[in-house]
Amino acid sequence: MSVTNESGVSQGQKRKREEKDVNNKKSPGDKPIYKNLQLAESQKDAPKKSIYKNIQIADTLKAQSKAKKQRLDKSQRPQPKFKNLQIAEPQKTESRGAQSEKAQENQSQRENTRDNRTHNPLAARQNKLLQVRQQLPIWPEATNIRNALLENHVLILAGETGSGKSTQVPQFLETSVWCTGRIAVTQPRRVAAVSLARRVADEMGTPLGKSPQSLVGYNVRFDDNVGKNNRIKFLTEGMLLQEMLRDPALTEYSCVVVDEVHERSVNVDLLLGFLRGLVTGTSEAVKKRKGKPLKVVVMSATADTEKLKDFFGEGFEQVPAKGSITTFGDEPTSSTKDETLVDKSQELSTSASGKISTCFVEGRMYPVQTEYLSEPTRDFSEAALLQIFQIHRKEPMPGDILVFLTGQDVVTDLQQAIEDMIPNVITRDSGLPKLVVLPLFAALPQAQQQAIFAPAPPNTRKVILATNIAETSITVPGVRFVVDSGKAKVKQFRVGLGLDSLLVKDISKSSAIQRQGRAGREAAGKCFRLYTKSNFEALEKDAIPEILRCDLSSAVLTMKARGIQDVMNFPLLTRPTREAMERALLHLLQLDTLKPEDGDISDLGRKIARLPLTPALGRTIIAAANPEMGCLLPVIDIVACFSVENIFLEVKDQDANDEAREARKALFRRQGDHLTLLTAVQAYASERTDRKAWAQKHLVSHRAMQSVMDVRKQLRAQCQQAKLLSPSDLANAEDDLDTISESTADNILKCFLRGFPSNVARPIPDGSYRTIEGHVAVAIHPSSVLYGRKLEAILYNEFVYTNRTYARGVSAVQMNWLEEIYAAPA
Numbered sequence: 001m002s003v004t005n006e007s008g009v010s011q012g013q014k015r016k017r018e019e020k021d022v023n024n025k026k027s028p029g030d031k032p033i034y035k036n037l038q039l040a041e042s043q044k045d046a047p048k049k050s051i052y053k054n055i056q057i058a059d060t061l062k063a064q065s066k067a068k069k070q071r072l073d074k075s076q077r078p079q080p081k082f083k084n085l086q087i088a089e090p091q092k093t094e095s096r097g098a099q100s101e102k103a104q105e106n107q108s109q110r111e112n113t114r115d116n117r118t119h120n121p122l123a124a125r126q127n128k129l130l131q132v133r134q135q136l137p138i139w140p141e142a143t144n145i146r147n148a149l150l151e152n153h154v155l156i157l158a159g160e161t162g163s164g165k166s167t168q169v170p171q172f173l174e175t176s177v178w179c180t181g182r183i184a185v186t187q188p189r190r191v192a193a194v195s196l197a198r199r200v201a202d203e204m205g206t207p208l209g210k211s212p213q214s215l216v217g218y219n220v221r222f223d224d225n226v227g228k229n230n231r232i233k234f235l236t237e238g239m240l241l242q243e244m245l246r247d248p249a250l251t252e253y254s255c256v257v258v259d260e261v262h263e264r265s266v267n268v269d270l271l272l273g274f275l276r277g278l279v280t281g282t283s284e285a286v287k288k289r290k291g292k293p294l295k296v297v298v299m300s301a302t303a304d305t306e307k308l309k310d311f312f313g314e315g316f317e318q319v320p321a322k323g324s325i326t327t328f329g330d331e332p333t334s335s336t337k338d339e340t341l342v343d344k345s346q347e348l349s350t351s352a353s354g355k356i357s358t359c360f361v362e363g364r365m366y367p368v369q370t371e372y373l374s375e376p377t378r379d380f381s382e383a384a385l386l387q388i389f390q391i392h393r394k395e396p397m398p399g400d401i402l403v404f405l406t407g408q409d410v411v412t413d414l415q416q417a418i419e420d421m422i423p424n425v426i427t428r429d430s431g432l433p434k435l436v437v438l439p440l441f442a443a444l445p446q447a448q449q450q451a452i453f454a455p456a457p458p459n460t461r462k463v464i465l466a467t468n469i470a471e472t473s474i475t476v477p478g479v480r481f482v483v484d485s486g487k488a489k490v491k492q493f494r495v496g497l498g499l500d501s502l503l504v505k506d507i508s509k510s511s512a513i514q515r516q517g518r519a520g521r522e523a524a525g526k527c528f529r530l531y532t533k534s535n536f537e538a539l540e541k542d543a544i545p546e547i548l549r550c551d552l553s554s555a556v557l558t559m560k561a562r563g564i565q566d567v568m569n570f571p572l573l574t575r576p577t578r579e580a581m582e583r584a585l586l587h588l589l590q591l592d593t594l595k596p597e598d599g600d601i602s603d604l605g606r607k608i609a610r611l612p613l614t615p616a617l618g619r620t621i622i623a624a625a626n627p628e629m630g631c632l633l634p635v636i637d638i639v640a641c642f643s644v645e646n647i648f649l650e651v652k653d654q655d656a657n658d659e660a661r662e663a664r665k666a667l668f669r670r671q672g673d674h675l676t677l678l679t680a681v682q683a684y685a686s687e688r689t690d691r692k693a694w695a696q697k698h699l700v701s702h703r704a705m706q707s708v709m710d711v712r713k714q715l716r717a718q719c720q721q722a723k724l725l726s727p728s729d730l731a732n733a734e735d736d737l738d739t740i741s742e743s744t745a746d747n748i749l750k751c752f753l754r755g756f757p758s759n760v761a762r763p764i765p766d767g768s769y770r771t772i773e774g775h776v777a778v779a780i781h782p783s784s785v786l787y788g789r790k791l792e793a794i795l796y797n798e799f800v801y802t803n804r805t806y807a808r809g810v811s812a813v814q815m816n817w818l819e820e821i822y823a824a825p826a
């Protein structure tokens with residue numbers, strides 16, 4: 001049966017037609033800057049059969065499922081064939097039959113609720129989306145995926161970009177008998193968590209978030225939109241780790257789906273470690289689950305499946321042969337086995353431990369052609385600019401463009417360059433559609449991030465300029481073309497400096513495939529790589545996991561706060577060096593977050609772990625909340641500024657008149673950048689009439705300031721929750737331009753010194769500065785208000801590398817403050 005869309009064209013026909021369109025689109029007059037037009041690697045190399053030798057969905061199972069590939073509509077929802085199946089579960093508190101019946105009851109209640117919603121206006125959209133869902137490569141695997149988790153507790157699922165993992169797997173599992181609690185689906189980034197939640201809510205025909213009818217919600221930093229009746233909750237990895245502070249056993253959930261695991265952020269590695277403990281029962285916390293099983297699904301298009309399988313397998317092997325928690329994944333006894341599953345369980349080839357299933361979903365929605373540069377480019381921004389206009393001139397509408405760049409600064413500059421060129425290129429005579437440019441980077445306020453998902457106005461092509469935050473998980477409706485700079489900004493720990501810094505680096509093949517996968521989701525597409533084919537071949541297969549690249553203080557504090565004493569032996573997919581762990585422990589001791597006598601987390605450490613900040617910034621906040629310092633509100637303002645790259649616009653000769661330069665100079669403070677940031681925030685906040693005009697007048701980024709205000713509000717709320725601020729403190733915090741007294745200014749800097757005691761440099765006779773730890777040469781960054789000044793000592797927020805090592809975010813401090821700080825009680 002083929003599904004027909006509104007225009008009466010079958011999806012299959014439509015897809016073929018679009019593929020043909022793309023292939024025929026090269027006009028003879030094209031002067032391509034690309035050679036080797038070719039099919040996407042992922043397509044070309046797509047194996048006809050499972051590429052994983054241990055694929056756990058047996059061929060016969062596949063055949064069965066293909067035979068049943070009929071397009072299920074709502075009324076044909078798969079009825080679980082396993083209703084009498086009772087897989088042995090650990091520490092059961094209810095009889096298996098009772099639990100299963102209860103689950104059935106829950107399920108039928110849920111079905112009834114949905115049936116009652118037949119007249120819900122959302123139902124029409126739900127039905128329309130069902131047709132799209134049924135075309136997804138993952139759709140025929142629904143039953144297999146459910147069955148895999150009936151048998152086992154861990155499923156490792158690999159499937160091509162756009163095959164339907166993130167949106168469909170949670171919905172497949174939601175009706176499983178064991179799924180009496182919620183399903184958590186983690187994402188590396190806010191933008192993906194929110195957009196996926198919206199899509200899945202639409203697909204399930206319910207409103208999103210807090211409404212009592214809503215089955216889907218999301219929880220990201222500074223935005224909790226979760227309702228009581230939500231069955232599926234999308235959240236960032238960091239938020240799930242935060243939830244583990246109050247509920248280490250994740251009792252609210254029946255299943256955690258860890259999506260985009262290939263990104264290998266520190267948070268995902270920690271999460272996998274905690275989940276392994278819970279799913280294998282090796283973690284103490286598991287007792288709190290009172291026998292309720294936890295299922296874990298780990299997914300990605302480009303993850304190392306074997307490594308993940310070994311990781312979980314190793315955990316299962318650590319479970320004592322006879323003990324209270326040894327029954328995970330045991331074969332059901334023949335008398336209680338569901339007939340259908342008897343065959344399947346034999347055919348499901350499981351890993352050595354017998355508790356892990358793996359699965360590969362073949363195919364993607366639509367093809368993506370990939371083009372490379374014939375020569376390497378020296379300037380990817382310029383190449384991107386050319387490419388965008390070339391696409392605009394040559395490629396048909398509709399067809400929005402998604403461009404991957406390195407950071408906020410490059411995005412903003414390119415946006416300006418495009419907007420400057422538009423009047424010359426898109427003239428009335430050119431007949432070209434309009435262009436609208438939308439930026440997307442982490443520091444952008446959430447509403448602006450979500451703006452990329454809105455359709456472009458008629459006869460307008462959308463160009464989204466993004467950092468790698470758009471690299472995974474998201475579907476941006478309308479995008480047919482991807483432009484990939486091949487670069488990304490990555491955090492790198494510099495041992496000599498004892499600090500993380502951001503460096504622009506080549507991406508990995510895995511990232512390139514993910515970027516390419518943002519096209520071909522609604523129609524055939526093209527990916528323009530701004531590098532050569534041989535450059536691509538030379539890329540590393542995967543990025544180095546963050547845990548090997550950055551300062552581990554946050555990670556170690558995260559472990560300690562969740563009750564891990566022996567952090568050295570915490571299960572991690574990739575183990576950092578012993579020195580890196582020891583360095584982090586020392587740093588945490590220096591910040592008073594660990595008790596010196598036993599290395600256990602201190603009360604102060606617990607408070608800091610609850611704040612969505614690095615331990616250093618958290619320590620600064622705690623110091624500022626001390627009544628003797630009494631400067632928490634101004635410190636929050638400065639910390640909020642550190643959440644964006646820069647609040648000050650780069651001043652180029654042509655775009656700054658003397659008046660604006662003078663206006664900006666009025667914000668500068670002689671003590672340095674911290675106080676200057678504070679003055680700017682307070683002046684912006686106290687502007688009641690036109691903040692945009694104020695920002696323009698002072699050469700300050702209005703967009704960055706909106707984001708700062710957002711973070712400031714959230715940090716204030718969090719400090720209130722943590723009882724660091726009282727409601728009266730907040731009520732009195734009027735946004736009037738305060739004059740900061742000398743002593744408050746000193747206190748503010750002392751608090752930052754408390755959080756960053758190692759980030760201090762002193763001048764040497766030749767006029768340059770050397771860090772007090774490591775004795776590394778460093779210069780004050782030209783963007784600093786203290787640039788060129790010689791001072792007793794400087795405190796800096798971060799290091800940047802260009803042609804030399806610069807300290808950025810610099811203020812003047814006194815050396816005796818350091819002694820004073822250490823003498824004060826924690």
Ligand SMILES: Nc1ncnc2c1ncn2[C@@H]1O[C@H](COP(=O)(O)OP(=O)(O)OP(=O)(O)O)[C@@H](O)[C@H]1O
Nearest residue numbers: 161162163164165166167199301365473475477521
């Ligand atoms: N917001 C949306 N608008 C339009 N189509 C969408 C949207 N979200 C998902 N889709 C459709 O659903 C398909 C599956 O999306 P999904 O995010 O589940 O895939 P995925 O396998 O998780 O991809 P990836 O590995 O790239 O994250 C997309 O290819 C697209 O066709």
